[in-house]
Amino acid sequence: MIIASNFKTNFTRARTDDFVLAIQDFMRDTRSHQQVRIFVPATALDLFDEVPSLHVGAQNFYPVQNGSYTGEIGFEQLEEFGIDTVLIGHSERRHILRESQAFIAQKFDFARDKNVEIVYCVGEPQEIRSLGIDAVMAYIWEQFEGIDINYGRAIVAYEPVWAIGTGLSASDEDIQEVLERLSEKISTPLLYGGSVKVDNIKAILSIPKCSGVLVGTASWNAQDFSYMIQTADELSFLQN
Numbered sequence: 001m002i003i004a005s006n007f008k009t010n011f012t013r014a015r016t017d018d019f020v021l022a023i024q025d026f027m028r029d030t031r032s033h034q035q036v037r038i039f040v041p042a043t044a045l046d047l048f049d050e051v052p053s054l055h056v057g058a059q060n061f062y063p064v065q066n067g068s069y070t071g072e073i074g075f076e077q078l079e080e081f082g083i084d085t086v087l088i089g090h091s092e093r094r095h096i097l098r099e100s101q102a103f104i105a106q107k108f109d110f111a112r113d114k115n116v117e118i119v120y121c122v123g124e125p126q127e128i129r130s131l132g133i134d135a136v137m138a139y140i141w142e143q144f145e146g147i148d149i150n151y152g153r154a155i156v157a158y159e160p161v162w163a164i165g166t167g168l169s170a171s172d173e174d175i176q177e178v179l180e181r182l183s184e185k186i187s188t189p190l191l192y193g194g195s196v197k198v199d200n201i202k203a204i205l206s207i208p209k210c211s212g213v214l215v216g217t218a219s220w221n222a223q224d225f226s227y228m229i230q231t232a233d234e235l236s237f238l239q240n
């Protein structure tokens with residue numbers, strides 16, 4: 001399973017180091033085989049001595065190798081740290097930073113051409129959810145416009161906007177329905193994100209078609225994040 005943490009605009013470089021070390025130790029001690037991703041702030045990118053299935057990733061980049069884009073970070077700056085996984089399309093970038101679908105598709109193409117793993121986020125706001133599943137899916141399919149979803153290193157994260165950072169996760173039934181519909185047309189691994197926590201991760205990881213989770217708030221405590229990895233280990237063990 002894929003267990004991913006999104007630090008967003010939290011954690012200093014020093015705290016990131018401590019966190020990554022703690023998770024590495026946990027994974028070594030428990031011989032965890034989960035695919036763990038930790039999306040850290042750009043200032044905390046570093047060359048981590050990673051356990052093979054743990055990768056530190058970038059939350060953002062500007063789709064250029066380098067150039068004159070004051071304040072932005074290009075791919076050269078990610079390559080310096082061997083970054084092999086990036087987040088694209090997160091709702092905070094779509095809605096707060098106002099990234100357009102065309103720009104998001106440009107970033108996707110750039111990362112695809114670099115052959116890095118892409119965790120591509122989609123999800124509907126509350127006003128669309130209240131219109132029902134067909135409206136939700138129509139909204140989500142628009143977020144695939146210009147996206148080469150056949151790219152072999154793409155992972156899709158379904159993250160309803162109203163569930164992100166609110167403490168209010170989507171119901172298991174709602175998650176299952178969206179993941180089922182997505183899986184009819186795309187074959188990437190599918191994650192769920194939006195108020196995943198210690199209390200609900202087991203149920204969410206047990207949903208058919210759910211290959212993992214993208215966790216914000218509840219992942220920022222290393223012990224809790226370790227518990228989430230352990231839960232995935234236990235479920236994987238039961239499934240095998």
Ligand code: PGA
Nearest residue numbers: 164165194195215216217
């Ligand atoms: P949350 O954030 O877990 O705090 O809801 C999820 C995300 O933004 O990826």
